[in-house]
Amino acid sequence: MHPTKSKLSTLAINIRKLRREKGLSQDKLSKLADVAFHTISKIEAGDTPNPTIETLVKIADALEVTVNDLLN
DSSP states (O other): OOOOTTSOOHHHHHHHHHHHHTTOOHHHHHHHHTSOHHHHHHHHHTSOSSOOHHHHHHHHHHHTSOHHHHHO
């Protein structure tokens, strides 16, 4: 069973929440994490529900959290 588009993953919700708490735009986060802007955008939109572990590590580092913080 696949989640519907309207139900965002915990990952998408957590990245958006943490990014906003730090006052970062998606563009700024993409630069800090050294990942493409569209990657951040697609993860937050739920279009990329399973990004690579390398991408998650870069995003977590940029947000100064652990990968576990992003996933739970």
